[in-house]
Amino acid sequence: MKLTVNLGKDSYPIYIENHILDRAVSYITQIFSGKRIMIVSDDHVFPLYGEQLVSNLSGTYECHHLILPHGESTKDFQTLPTVYKALLDAKLSRSDLIIALGGGVIGDLTGFAAATYLRGVKLVQIPTSLLAQVDSSVGGKVAVDLPQGKNLVGAFYQPSLVLIDPLVLNSLNERFIHDGMGEVIKYGCIWDAELFRTLASHSSFEDLKEELPSIICRCVDIKRIVVEHDQFDTGERMLLNFGHTLAHTIEQQFQYQRESHGEAVSIGMYQITRLAEEQGLTASGTSGKILDVLERYELPHECGLPLGTLTEAISLDKKNLNNHLNIVLLHEIGDSYIKPASIQFFADNTRMV
The missing domain is CATH 3.40.50.1970 (Rossmann fold)
Incomplete structure (x- = not known):
């Protein structure tokens, strides 16, 4: 291919x-x-x-x-x-x-x-x-x-x-298969509902394995399309950061020693979708669909920290420009958008994520 x-x-x-x-x-x-x-x-x-x-x-x-x-x-x-x-x-x-x-x-x-x-x-x-x-x-x-x-x-x-x-x-160590599946699931969430349904129709990575070359190809093709439209990450390419605003801060909080990148992205995707659902920005039930797929591929959905612990690092994130964050959210599975927001999006400092 x-x-x-x-x-x-x-x-x-x-x-x-x-x-x-x-x-x-x-x-x-x-x-x-x-x-x-x-x-x-x-x-x-x-x-x-x-x-x-x-x-x-x-x-x-x-x-x-x-x-x-x-x-x-x-x-x-x-x-x-x-x-x-x-x-x-x-x-x-x-x-x-x-x-x-x-x-x-x-x-x-x-x-x-x-x-x-x-x-x-x-x-x-x-x-x-x-x-x-x-x-x-x-x-x-x-x-x-x-x-x-x-x-x-x-x-x-x-x-x-x-x-x-x-x-x-x-x-590959089994953990790093799961790690990669975090990014595979991301592509289904932001761009391709059919890919997401394929992932949801299998019970585990072992069950999915026969379809892996075509799944890798689909993910790479999505990234190719996005990069061609926005090589320097000023618009549509930001969609690839779904889950990453929280993920990078989780990784940093534990000095990159606890969650791998894909595990942190998995937590980020679920938690940010849960927050968006509560604010009426994402279709109800979307976070539940994500949670189901994360569990199939043995990925975490929470890190056990209060949200307030993570917001200071979010304020330093390179995507935070003049206290203006571009947060990637889902209308629904397969349909993502960029939501201009401030750090107030994460205002519930005491909630555990």
């Missing part, structure tokens, strides 16, 4: 195929004619797929690799000097290539390094987690975290190619 993100000179193909890692070189030679490649990965992913990728590429290119610790704490501004040093030591020039082989953390961090090293080096994304395959590897948002919040230093930097191999998900 091939999709193309049409962004003029920044257009790029996305290939979704089983065993595509075995044929990576045939795709990379189509977009890269330079000499050196740096593969950035982590200590979970590289032992599984790194050598396979290196051996596939090394007959054609001079390959180097950097292995970083896994986990959100790696996506830190302080990690960047390590990445830049590895690129310099390998003598990567602006005519060379960087490959991000890993989940969302590696994709975001490596993407930001590629965007800023020598003012921009060609980038290929090879996502190995469900979350990265359906969401973060496509669209060009790259970033690192600061102690004050998630993704506060970032850029828009489109890859030259995305290679998605659904079979790598077989080696």
Whole structure:
């Protein structure tokens, strides 16, 4: 399956195929004619797929690799000097290539390094987690975290190619399958009621597995459409942030140690829909439908904190401009909209979420 993100000179193909890692070189030679490649990965992913990728590429290119610790704490501004040093030591020039082989953390961090090293080096994304395959590897948002919040230093930097191999998900820890399902459910909520019904018609991820390649493709296609309409996140692309206003603050509250990103998004989607229903902004019963699907895929819907604990971090969120928040809400499943609001939307400080 091939999709193309049409962004003029920044257009790029996305290939979704089983065993595509075995044929990576045939795709990379189509977009890269330079000499050196740096593969950035982590200590979970590289032992599984790194050598396979290196051996596939090394007959054609001079390959180097950097292995970083896994986990959100790696996506830190302080990690960047390590990445830049590895690129310099390998003598990567602006005519060379960087490959991000890993989940969302590696994709975001490596993407930001590629965007800023020598003012921009060609980038290929090879996502190995469900979350990265359906969401973060496509669209060009790259970033690192600061102690004050998630993704506060970032850029828009489109890859030259995305290679998605659904079979790598077989080696994923079960928790991170569920994590990715949080973002899959998001796409059904904001854009595609039929996708949501498909998810609701299965009893578990195992039951859904046969349909996974087509579901990944549908999520990527939705993101492609949204990014083509709004590359720089000033309008329609904000819909992709459904659940994220609360999710980022939940992640930060626990120093990224408790809820994963997809788990936090799941909580955020349910809780913000519950608030919107109570204010007459979302059709009654919508949060119940979301809760049912979250439970099918073993995702949480509450974090056990009073809302007031989260509002200070929300006020620092980069989507909060002049005390003006753009909150993503649902009219109903599959039909989302952007609601201009203030921090008062979250005014019930004592309620538990």
